[in-house]
Amino acid sequence: MVDLWVRERFLDRFEQGYRVSDVLHLSRSEFQEISIVETEALGRMLLLDGMIMTTERDEFIYHELITHIPLLAHPNPRRVLVIGGGDGGTIREVLKHPTVEKAVLCEIDGDVIDVCRKYLPSIAGKLDDPRVETVVRDGAAYIAEQENSFDAILIDSTDPIGPGEKLFTESFYRSVLAALRENGVMACQSESPIAVPEECRRINRLLRAVFPVVQVYTACVPTYPGGQWTWTFCSRDLRPLEGINDSVADKLAESCKYYNRQVHQAVFALPNNVKALFTPDAAEVRA
Numbered sequence: 001m002v003d004l005w006v007r008e009r010f011l012d013r014f015e016q017g018y019r020v021s022d023v024l025h026l027s028r029s030e031f032q033e034i035s036i037v038e039t040e041a042l043g044r045m046l047l048l049d050g051m052i053m054t055t056e057r058d059e060f061i062y063h064e065l066i067t068h069i070p071l072l073a074h075p076n077p078r079r080v081l082v083i084g085g086g087d088g089g090t091i092r093e094v095l096k097h098p099t100v101e102k103a104v105l106c107e108i109d110g111d112v113i114d115v116c117r118k119y120l121p122s123i124a125g126k127l128d129d130p131r132v133e134t135v136v137r138d139g140a141a142y143i144a145e146q147e148n149s150f151d152a153i154l155i156d157s158t159d160p161i162g163p164g165e166k167l168f169t170e171s172f173y174r175s176v177l178a179a180l181r182e183n184g185v186m187a188c189q190s191e192s193p194i195a196v197p198e199e200c201r202r203i204n205r206l207l208r209a210v211f212p213v214v215q216v217y218t219a220c221v222p223t224y225p226g227g228q229w230t231w232t233f234c235s236r237d238l239r240p241l242e243g244i245n246d247s248v249a250d251k252l253a254e255s256c257k258y259y260n261r262q263v264h265q266a267v268f269a270l271p272n273n274v275k276a277l278f279t280p281d282a283a284e285v286r287a
């Protein structure tokens, strides 16, 4: 029997490995290498350019948190945009909100969507819902043309290297703000304070230069380098811990594996290592 392992090497600082029982897909798109492997520990796994994007076993933590925190902070989210997120996990969560009339998925790489539809049906299985519009386009170019269009924008990007790099710039965040309607909210994935503290800090500075309300939240995503992960909630004025409708949150939690009303509060309780990153006068974090 062949002893096959997949190893993610992240920025030449971290390496993690999983035993592979089958290689289901391997291709190179216009933008990146796309792989789907079956692992013994975590089920099927999607890697882009060798970096783990999602796994069947732990994807719910990331997808539920990037979606439900901002959507519950909004009184009536009807139009939602997901940038990136070609695996469909964030869209699946968006569609759990009965107020949502339209969910636009803007993903740069159509091959990622096709491969995930085929091999990751539990994650991508809602992409055919009639409320979903799929746009295969560079998210930065798409958003620059949207003004006052969305109640919520979720930036479900890769890391700030490769095709995802422009989704971590001040000009992109300014376009996101302009694309939000009144009361609009956004959430983005904002990297690991353990693996790349300097990136977390840089992203936070950019967001604070653009949005009046910026609140980081954190949880553990076992398969991402560093384990400890952050997302950031931003808006013009709505706050993520105020005005949450308890009965809406409780109803939603029935369909979730991670999210509930207590988790909504708890993810904003920042450990000291995370707080220190975002304190303006804190000592510079070593790269």
Ligand code: SPD
Binding pocket: 051, 052, 053, 054, 062, 085, 086, 087, 088, 089, 090, 156, 157, 158, 159, 189, 224, 225
């Ligand atoms: N280091 C991996 C970061 C990946 C963040 N995005 C994941 C996409 C899942 N929909």
